[in-house]
Amino acid sequence: MDTLPRYAVSPPRPGTSALGARRAGPDGPPETPGGLLARKLGNFVDLSDQEREVLDDLVRQNRQYGPREHLSLENGHSRSVNLMLEGSACRYKILPDGRRQILTLFIPGDLCGRCLPDLDLGDESVVTLTAATVAVIPRQAFVPIVESYPRIARALAWNALVEEGVHREWIVNIGQRTGYERIAHLFCELFHRLSAVGLTQGLRCELPLTQGELADALGLSAVHINRTVQQLRSDGLICLRGRELTILDFPALQSAAMFDGQYLHLSQVARRIETAARSYPDL
Amino acid sequence: MDTLPRYAVSPPRPGTSALGARRAGPDGPPETPGGLLARKLGNFVDLSDQEREVLDDLVRQNRQYGPREHLSLENGHSRSVNLMLEGSACRYKILPDGRRQILTLFIPGDLCGRCLPDLDLGDESVVTLTAATVAVIPRQAFVPIVESYPRIARALAWNALVEEGVHREWIVNIGQRTGYERIAHLFCELFHRLSAVGLTQGLRCELPLTQGELADALGLSAVHINRTVQQLRSDGLICLRGRELTILDFPALQSAAMFDGQYLHLSQVARRIETAARSYPDL
DNA sequence: CGGTTTTTTGACGATGTTCAACTCTTGTGG
């Protein structure tokens, strides 16, 4: 209800983010671009080395934007799918009077656009939130892969179903939780997802949104976001300086948010975070 | 945030509704049970008579609950899909402290549960909101049909995509619109969807939820729903007596809600409603 | 009818918004 969609169509915006500078997450070797997709899908299905390679090729063989640009990504109606490699983006919708609702957040590893069938998305659009690199993969390129590799097909289908599950969880979040709980919940979700692609260190990660964008994602005003974040800080749950988010007390944050990560289907990640939370009791 | 999930698991509830008593909608012949599914999917793809028959057989050949019972429908994790024939149902999720959010409303013609792949839905559940009749179709039964009838396959896929689109629209609705706008928007959506399956007469339909359930669907309190509905009444937009909803001024309702039915992909319906709105300027 | 659910009402309080100004940071260009 605040920030007007200034970047609705395309004008670039000064890049600020280092989200995506993945040298070596605490949990895996440095990645090839396609490795990111393999890692993401590996959360849903065990992939063989060959299958990983197929995915890697898929990404390598397709056009890739240069690093760190601000783009206005095409929406799902187009003939291609965007794989986020670095940076973050969102899908949003604006009401006639300018209010904007962010519908989906995309972080590295996320596919924005459905791989197989897709519909005209109407008045929904996609823009980057930070400087970003994306691989643009024609939808057709998925067809032979899906036909020859049923496990990849299944993983892609699951990926889409999980994305839906996230939407349903957002409905719960916005519909039922207070501002305080909502923010806590989004932080939990983001941390889990970032961790799944190796973009966290300990209990620290980069928050891929400004407070104004948080407001548009959570259905709150930017001012209220600010005040509530301060509340979270003074309650000792998080430390947020600039874009750097550190979770100081993960159990407390999760319980304040009534967060249950089940819907993300990232169970290994959940376990890893739990141990991290134990080993970094404070910082 | 009000009504606790009294029917969370199964206990039946006195049937009240006549939703689904479709003799002959103003827009089509009396239907066979499967005709309802054909009509629904026909919104997305033109179906041949043969394809309609296939769908009809699919429904006829599979177990069907007797009319007018209250059921606790299994959620999508199960091996079957529920086709609503009469009555209404919803998918919901409850937070640990009892707040409930309704995620999806099902009306006749809706499939509750994905036809092809599906995931464990976690802590989401489905219950009927009124007495209902559903056809329980094993997921496997779809496989041969999808393989032999690509147009049906496409229609089913579209159906799923539209359902997702509805979820995204609900996020916008709950996140950005005021209570007044939210209710108006849901009324518009429901009227369109009911009209698509022939469950409206002129500008009248049966509202398949109580005010308390509306509250849980829209993220408002039941009291606020009540007051806001009164506002809608006194503004001359609707007439709501019991479960009977009459839309008195469709253009005004739509514009108050900033409703754009595009996301429902029911364009023929939208046109039909428009003419109805002209021919029944008042009642 | 008699009990139950649903709708309605009132008073009060909490949560969240608006507007406007100010500060801080960050990136840019001189």
Add this chain to the structure above:
DNA sequence: CCACAAGAGTTGAACATCGTCAAAAAACCG
């Protein structure tokens, strides 16, 4: 390197929206 501009974060005060509690009235069901 510094000055500057622009975006982002922060603050206060007034206000609107919406929730809670409690109780009554109305509608509905068997």
